[in-house]
Amino acid sequence: MDCIFCKIVKGEIPSKKIYEDEKVLAFYDVSPQAPVHFLVIPKEHFRNFRDISSDKLEIISHIFKVIQIIAEQLKLDDGLRIVNNYGKDGGQTVDHLHFHVLAGRSLNWPPG
Ligand code: DGP
Helix, strand or coil: CCCHHHHHHHCCCCCCEEEECCCEEEEECCCCCCCEEEEEEECCCCCCHHHCCHHHCHHHHHHHHHHHHHHHHCCCCCCCEEECCCHHHHCCCCCCCCEEEEECCCCCCCCC
């Protein structure tokens, strides 16, 4: 499958990894929008959050557990933002489910 993030999971495209286990990979975004900006992805290919069948939804809680672990490791105690862009209007550009985690500066709300 021609998916950039599947290639990152397989090591075919290099990435700056923060965390990895059997289900999930976290790595720094190539185009950071904040001093800290990383992505957390399932290793299994889901196109987006709506592509996850009910019996596999536990991957979402696992991803949030991983974000808790990384927030602790990186000491992101002043706050952070978790973002999932979905579809054309949501600004999704890579069709492999991913959560952005942004931190290290005060973030604007609402987003543009
Ligand atoms: P989104 O617009 O929500 O689909 O975000 C996709 C993000 O993926 C975007 O912030 C840039 C990042 N990205 C795309 N290609 C690569 C890559 O090859 N390596 C890394 N580290 N990040 C990538």
